[in-house]
Amino acid sequence: MMPPNLPTDLLRSFAVIVDAGTLQKATERIYLTQSALSLQMKRLEDLVQTPLFVRDGRRLALTPAGITLLGYARRMLSLNDEAVAALAGDDFAGPVRVGMVQDVSETLLTGVLAQFAKLHPRAQLQARVAGTLELLEMLEGDRLDIVAGFGPAGDPTTVRTEPMRWLGDAELLAEPVLPLAVLEKPCRFREAAIAALDAAGRPYRVVLETPNLSTLRAAVRAGLGITCRTVLFGTMSPVLEEGLPALPDVSMTLASRAGGTAPINSLIGLIRSAVLDLAPVEEKAEAA
Known part of the structure; x- marks a missing residue:
């Protein structure tokens, strides 16, 4: 036998x-x-x-x-x-394991991966989409090589810093209790929105809580609630400039493990360049 x-x-x-x-x-x-x-x-x-x-x-x-x-x-x-x-x-020194938040995956993933495939046609790529905290834990546990996420202003892994902006239908500002649409915890934007409203004493209620960015966008565009995000990855709805408290800046971060292979370092460079090249897309609310 x-x-x-x-x-x-x-x-x-x-x-x-x-x-x-x-x-x-x-x-x-x-x-x-x-x-x-x-x-x-x-x-x-x-x-x-x-x-x-x-x-x-x-x-x-x-x-x-x-x-x-x-x-x-x-x-x-x-x-x-x-x-x-x-x-x-180096193309077969091991898979390149990258983690991205939803904003990055929806906006940058296709273009960045196409460039990476041309540079390293034989390399294997593994991509995971999740929240920044979960991705960083995976990086710490040697389950990812690169993490593209969000962090506070001044984060040591910052690639670019942008202001958070309120987004939604301006007519909702007249509501005595502001309807708020947010992503599930943990979410830096959710925390910033709630903290700003609490500090300003502005009543609010969460009308939508979802783990999915596409669902959040659809709800905001439909006028269900107001949310906060950056305009770095495109808007969900008109930007609201008056009638709401100020929001902090947020950093686009890029963390990685030391001693990466050539394909890993190449992908880091591609993501960094793509983030720096992004042009904010602003759609201001029409004046009443």
Whole structure:
């Protein structure tokens, strides 16, 4: 009987699951669904004809066979990556893992990725869209290489600073209790809007709370509520210049891990240039 051929993708997923401890945490590192990872592990166990994992509460523990395979898997993956990097150069030194907030992904992702693909046609890119805090935690946990997000004015990773602006239908300003549309926590813009209204003593109520920027835009454009954002990535509705308290500046930030590969450093440069080249799009409310 011929010995089984163990595909590299199965061994890599196997090692990641072991390091993460659970399938859910493993999905954050290799961007596969839990069901896809389960199918991969079933296929791997079928190939070696023995169970590799046992349940230990919520965690997955290795069987004796799993412990044995893990040592070989790490050696095989290390040798595979070393060989590929030696033959192909920096483009195959590992995937480029980038995290972006929704504003950046919707406005810059297509153009930046197209440029990156031309410069590094053989490089693998993994992109994740989430809030800045979550992305920075992933960067700290070595699950991302680059994070493009928002921070306070003066953040050391600032690329560009812009003022926050109130956006929405001017007619809503006549409401005795201001209707407010916001993203779910944590959100720097949400916090700034509520803090400014509280400080000014302006009554308000949250009429829409959503995790999705597209939903927020649709609600504001429909006149459901007022929100705050920057105009760096385009407006949702006319900018409101009077009748509301002042808002702070916000920084567009670009954080990364030290010692990045050539493709990682290249993508950092492309994102930085794209942010600096953005022209604010302002649509002022018509005078009453």
